[in-house]
Amino acid sequence: MTDIVTKALVLHSGGVDSSTCLAMAITAHGRENVMAISIDYGQRHKKEITAAAQICELLDVAHAVYTIEGMPTSMLTDEKAEIPNASYDELEGVSPTYVPFRNGQLLSKITGIAAGLFSKTPEVQVAIYFGAHSEDALNWAYPDCTPEFIGAMANAIYIGTYHQVRLLTPLMWMMKWQIVQEGNRHGVPWALTWSCYAGADQHCGVCPTCRSRKDAFQKGGVIDPTHYAASPEKG
Numbered sequence: 001m002t003d004i005v006t007k008a009l010v011l012h013s014g015g016v017d018s019s020t021c022l023a024m025a026i027t028a029h030g031r032e033n034v035m036a037i038s039i040d041y042g043q044r045h046k047k048e049i050t051a052a053a054q055i056c057e058l059l060d061v062a063h064a065v066y067t068i069e070g071m072p073t074s075m076l077t078d079e080k081a082e083i084p085n086a087s088y089d090e091l092e093g094v095s096p097t098y099v100p101f102r103n104g105q106l107l108s109k110i111t112g113i114a115a116g117l118f119s120k121t122p123e124v125q126v127a128i129y130f131g132a133h134s135e136d137a138l139n140w141a142y143p144d145c146t147p148e149f150i151g152a153m154a155n156a157i158y159i160g161t162y163h164q165v166r167l168l169t170p171l172m173w174m175m176k177w178q179i180v181q182e183g184n185r186h187g188v189p190w191a192l193t194w195s196c197y198a199g200a201d202q203h204c205g206v207c208p209t210c211r212s213r214k215d216a217f218q219k220g221g222v223i224d225p226t227h228y229a230a231s232p233e234k235g
Contacts, residue, residue, distance in 0.1 A: 003123065004123055005033070008025040009035050009114050009129070010034065010129040012055075014048040014049065014050070016183065021170065025127070025129050035063070035064065037064055038065045039067070039109060040066070041068040041077070044198075045198065047196075053065075066109060068106070072099060072101070074097070084208060085232075087208060094141060101144060103132070103142075104144055107153050114126045128157065128165060130150075133171040133174050175216075176213075181221070202227050204229050210228060
């Protein structure tokens with residue numbers, strides 16, 4: 001009987017959540033069985049892809065970048081759009097940083113990559129790691145991070161790959177500060193991670209994701225090595 005080998009493909013943006021998933025995958029499967037996949041979908045903060053590459057080089061993990069064209073226009077893909085100077089708690093309704101069905105497209109892309117790489121090796125099972133978490137799903141700010149969405153995608157991925165590929169979301173029930181603690185346990189190099197939507201030389205410190213990042217490190221009791229250009233208090 002042929003032994004089953006598990007390979008992990010991690011959807012990696014270079015941020016806190018996906019880097020934690022990457023470190024968890026390395027712990028679970030060994031770095032030789034892990035590949036990080038970054039997607040260039042026209043995001044204005046392409047610096048996240050550079051961060052992902054640097055993290056993977058440090059952790060000695062294979063890394064590849066793929067492209068998706070024609071992504072719907074949103075604040076994250078339109079360089080002329082104003083980035084809100086507010087926390088997620090202050091935003092109402094659908095997040096202004098929501099790219100319509102972005103995660104559906106990213107997960108479809110990485111699933112296609114997994115199927116293409118391993119469909120002829122049935123002894124290989126593939127785990128796709130995706131860093132959606134509970135704060136992203138709160139009040140349906142990001143509907144493509146909700147348990148309902150993830151469950152549907154997980155079923156589609158499993159069925160559509162002849163039961164070879166599974167979707168894993170190990171952070172789904174965690175708060176951001178818990179993710180920071182979990183990543184810290186697995187050795188995430190926080191200084192290399194990138195979160196800011198502005199994509200400048202430094203984290204801006206005032207956009208929703210910068211605020212969330214700062215708050216998570218503070219609540220998690222983990223030293224934040226990030227240099228922020230400004231703070232909400234100082235503007």
